[in-house]
Amino acid sequence: MDLTYTPEEEEFRARLRTWLAGVLPTLPPKPSPHDWPARRAYDLGWQRMLYDAGYAGLHWPVDAGGRGATPTQHLIYLEETEKAGAPYVGANFVGLLHAGPTVASEGSAEQRARWLPPVLRGEEVWCQGFSEPDAGSDLAALRTRAWRDGDDYVVSGSKIWTSHAEVADWCELLVRTAPGARKHRGITWLAMPMDAPGITVRPLRTLAGSTEFAEVFLDEVRVPAANRVGAENDGWRVTMVTLSYERGTAFVGEVVACRRVLSEVAREARKNGRWDDAALRRRLGGLNAEFRALWRLTQWNVSEAQGTGGVPGVGGSVFKLAYSHARQELFDAAAEVLGPDALDLGREWTLDRLSSLSYTIAAGTSQIQRNIVAERILGLPRGR
Amino acid sequence: MDFRLTDDQRALRRGVRALLEGRFGREALRAALDRADGEGAAGGRERADGRLRGDGRVLDRGLWRELGAAGFFALRLPEGGGGAGQGLPEAVLAFEEAGRVLLPGPLIATHLAAGAVAGAATGEAVVTSADGGLVEWLDEADVVLGDVTGAEPLAPLDPLTPVHRLPGAGAARTPDGLLVSLLSAAEQLGSAARTCEIAAQHARTREQFGRPVGAFQAVQHLCADMLVRVETARAAVYAASVTADPADVAAARLLADEAAVRGARDCLQVHGGMGFTWESDVHLHLKRAWTRTHRAGGATRSEEELAEDLVSGAV
Ligand SMILES: Cc1cc2nc3c(=O)[nH]c(=O)nc-3n(C[C@H](O)[C@H](O)[C@H](O)COP(=O)(O)OP(=O)(O)OC[C@H]3O[C@@H](n4cnc5c(N)ncnc54)[C@H](O)[C@@H]3O)c2cc1C
Numbered sequence: 182m183d184l185t186y187t188p189e190e191e192e193f194r195a196r197l198r199t200w201l202a203g204v205l206p207t208l209p210p211k212p213s214p215h216d217w218p219a220r221r222a223y224d225l226g227w228q229r230m231l232y233d234a235g236y237a238g239l240h241w242p243v244d245a246g247g248r249g250a251t252p253t254q255h256l257i258y259l260e261e262t263e264k265a266g267a268p269y270v271g272a273n274f275v276g277l278l279h280a281g282p283t284v285a286s287e288g289s290a291e292q293r294a295r296w297l298p299p300v301l302r303g304e305e306v307w308c309q310g311f312s313e314p315d316a317g318s319d320l321a322a323l324r325t326r327a328w329r330d331g332d333d334y335v336v337s338g339s340k341i342w343t344s345h346a347e348v349a350d351w352c353e354l355l356v357r358t359a360p361g362a363r364k365h366r367g368i369t370w371l372a373m374p375m376d377a378p379g380i381t382v383r384p385l386r387t388l389a390g391s392t393e394f395a396e397v398f399l400d401e402v403r404v405p406a407a408n409r410v411g412a413e414n415d416g417w418r419v420t421m422v423t424l425s426y427e428r429g430t431a432f433v434g435e436v437v438a439c440r441r442v443l444s445e446v447a448r449e450a451r452k453n454g455r456w457d458d459a460a461l462r463r464r465l466g467g468l469n470a471e472f473r474a475l476w477r478l479t480q481w482n483v484s485e486a487q488g489t490g491g492v493p494g495v496g497g498s499v500f501k502l503a504y505s506h507a508r509q510e511l512f513d514a515a516a517e518v519l520g521p522d523a524l525d526l527g528r529e530w531t532l533d534r535l536s537s538l539s540y541t542i543a544a545g546t547s548q549i550q551r552n553i554v555a556e557r558i559l560g561l562p563r564g565r
Numbered sequence: 566m567d568f569r570l571t572d573d574q575r576a577l578r579r580g581v582r583a584l585l586e587g588r589f590g591r592e593a594l595r596a597a598l599d600r601a602d603g604e605g606a607a608g609g610r611e612r613a614d615g616r617l618r619g620d621g622r623v624l625d626r627g628l629w630r631e632l633g634a635a636g637f638f639a640l641r642l643p644e645g646g647g648g649a650g651q652g653l654p655e656a657v658l659a660f661e662e663a664g665r666v667l668l669p670g671p672l673i674a675t676h677l678a679a680g681a682v683a684g685a686a687t688g689e690a691v692v693t694s695a696d697g698g699l700v701e702w703l704d705e706a707d708v709v710l711g712d713v714t715g716a717e718p719l720a721p722l723d724p725l726t727p728v729h730r731l732p733g734a735g736a737a738r739t740p741d742g743l744l745v746s747l748l749s750a751a752e753q754l755g756s757a758a759r760t761c762e763i764a765a766q767h768a769r770t771r772e773q774f775g776r777p778v779g780a781f782q783a784v785q786h787l788c789a790d791m792l793v794r795v796e797t798a799r800a801a802v803y804a805a806s807v808t809a810d811p812a813d814v815a816a817a818r819l820l821a822d823e824a825a826v827r828g829a830r831d832c833l834q835v836h837g838g839m840g841f842t843w844e845s846d847v848h849l850h851l852k853r854a855w856t857r858t859h860r861a862g863g864a865t866r867s868e869e870e871l872a873e874d875l876v877s878g879a880v
Contacts, residue, residue, distance in 0.1 A: 182568055182569070182570060182571070182574065182654045182803055182804075182806070182807050183566060183567045183568070183571075183807075184566055184568060184804065184807045184808065185566065186566050187566075190566065253566050256566075443875060444875050444876070447872065447875035447876045448875075448876055451876055456876075462868075462869070462872045463865065463868035463869065463872060464868075465871075465872050465875060466867070466868035466869060466870070466871035466872035466873075466874075466875070467819060467868055467871070469812070469816065469871040469872070469874060469875055470801070470815065470816035470817075470819040470820055470867070470868075470871055471797075471820070473801060473804075473812070473813060473816040474797045474798065474800055474801035474816055474817075474820050475797070477568075477800035477801050477803070477804040478796065478797055478800040478801075480566065480568045480800070480804070481568050481569075481799075481800045481803075483566075483568075484566065484567050484568035484569045485569065487567065488567075488569060496796070499792065499793050499796045499797070502789070502790075502793045503793050503797050548782075548786070550789075551785065551786040551789035551790065552782070552785065552789075554789035554792055554793065555779075555785035555786065555788055555789045556785070558792060559761075559765040559785075559788050559789065559792060560765065560769065561765060561768055561769060561777075561779035561780070561784075561785050561788060562769065562776065562777050562779055562780040563780065564780055564781070564782045564785055
């Protein structure tokens with residue numbers, strides 16, 4: 182149980198801090214959350230700065246253009262960038278955290294050369310076209326069809342909840358290529374260019390009023406067969422690789438951010454008098470315990486990942502269950518502190534409270550995570 | 566950084582587990598329970614005076630000395646001074662194992678007295694200590710630390726933790742409060758992990774409606790949440806043992822108390838009627854877990870400390 186960092190790790194941290202302190206003041210002003218093209222430009226601009234400084238794809242393997250950093254260095258990176266108030270990964274999320282790592286581990290040399298460098302350099306944005314109207318938790322029930330026609334697949338169907346679809350260049354798309362096969366067997370993973378004819382993107386408004394995700398309609402879209410990652414009908418296995426990354430380190434920076442917010446909430450309570458309410462004060466104390474523990478759990482998971490060569494384990498499900506719940510509790514407590522101002526959408530915490538509602542749904546609902554924990558960790562029989 | 570257990574730490578855990586499983590398995594636990602329970606169920610009211618029947622001894626002094634010989638109490642004393650030269654992380658691992666098997670006795674007070682009170686390190690002496698308004702194992706202790714004048718016996722909720730009430734509620738905090746909290750949290754962690762295991766085991770084997778009850782999602786999700794609480798608490802407890810930071814300890818304590826108490830309750834639920842029996846061990850975990858929550862100021866103090874930490878620290 183060693184929580185100290187090696188001299189090399191501390192040096193890495195110090196260099197990163199120095200760089201952040203120099204570069205962050207030079208960033209352009211944050212765009213409006215509703216201006217998607219501006220958000221894309223901002224997020225890509227930040228990625229480019231990371232690239233130029235040698236921090237892009239830190240946790241990617243060296244032969245994929247990454248830095249081959251250890252999970253601990255990646256943890257330090259996520260901690261320090263968050264503490265310094267650096268931009269969030271934003272529109273680069275799918276490219277850096279799902280599609281990129283999937284291509285890096287499953288793609289051919291040509292595919293890696295084509296898709297990975299633009300992600301690292303902040304030139305291309307990816308989105309994730311997995312969920313469908315009738316395939317959410319039961320992802321393997323997806324029905325979007327693809328059939329071979331010469332050197333292309335022809336794809337028809339529809340995707341839903343596709344984050345960043347409006348501004349994406351590429352979509353990691355799951356399609357059904359063997360309609361007769363058992364449902365997990367007939368799925369294929371394709372990289373679809375978002376400017377291909379036959380694609381219609383219709384933004385969906387979230388309960389927070391913004392358009393974070395979209396419906397994507399596919400009408401005989403031609404996708405070159407060369408864009409298939411993994412074998413035909415082997416897409417489910419390829420997908421599992423992607424999902425394990427999604428649940429691995431995706432929330433590290435957010436835990437750091439939540440701890441900062443919690444402190445701010447407590448200070449606000451001291452200012453506006455709510456601090457005198459012992460029940461509320463104790464609730465904030467309890468949340469402090471939760472988030473401290475979540476940070477330790479992160480360090481635990483990272484240490485385990487270091488031991489298994491970087492592949493995140495089912496520990497991610499345990500973490501996500503605890504974290505998504507704690508995040509919602511945090512912003513509920515913030516609302517309690519705000520009192521009547523909790524009804525003001527102009528307050529950052531009010532919007533955050535709304536967006537926290539998605540955490541127990543996106544990337545596998547809490548019920549699905551509990552199924553995973555019960556079956557894969559506790560060895561209970563498959564549920565019915 | 567490598568938060569995982571070292572090989573030595575794993576070996577220590579294996580060693581303590583083997584010792585305790587051999588010397589304090591289920592039969593020994595039930596025998597201790599029977600001793601504590603005296604002559605039988607009808608005695609509830611008579612026992613309210615707290616006096617023990619028979620020879621009045623529940624603690625197995627032979628086992629206590631074996632624990633001493635194995636280094637359980639002297640674990641953190643320097644190697645030259647008859648100790649094992651280990652640190653808090655190792656102590657936490659040992660106490661976690663004690664919590665798993667519901668090992669009775671003033672383990673924490675004796676461990677903390679090792680080196681300061683004659684006989685504590687070797688397990689020759691049973692040492693207890695006043696803690697707030699309570700003192701555990703007063704009648705069986707050889708050495709009592711703190712002021713226990715006016716101590717009144719309670720009919721103990723946990724049959725294997727006799728307690729006396731001290732006058733003047735919420736007496737001053739013992740200087741060892743931080744370590745009491747940490748080691749108590751370790752015991753809670755062990756108990757929580759154990760009830761999660763027992764629940765999952767029962768859910769895999771007990772059948773209703775033609776299938777194991779663990780195939781029902783309502784049961785699965787109870788068990789999954791138990792595990793989430795255990796693993797979150799584990800990270801907090803282990804980290805606190807490394808940093809010994811008061812806020813880390815308070816956090817560990819809160820989460821471990823919660824994991825143990827709720828874990829035992831959910832374990833009881835998963836066992837159905839069997840969970841409500843004296844025969845099952847589940848109630849012993851719950852009662853001990855409840856008892857431990859009263860140590861070193863309890864949840865209120867931890868939450869207040871953690872609240873204060875939010876506004877006092879540098880941003
Ligand atoms: C903000 C946000 C962003 C998203 N971004 C993307 C994206 O970019 N790309 C993408 O592909 N998808 C995305 N999603 C979709 C997300 O993955 C799905 O919403 C999620 O998997 C749940 O599917 P569903 O919405 O169809 O709900 P359903 O699966 O219909 O679930 C409805 C309810 O039933 C429960 N349930 C379902 N099955 C079970 C079961 N077996 N056991 C117990 N309970 C069950 C669920 O827990 C839930 O409470 C996003 C979602 C959100 C909220």
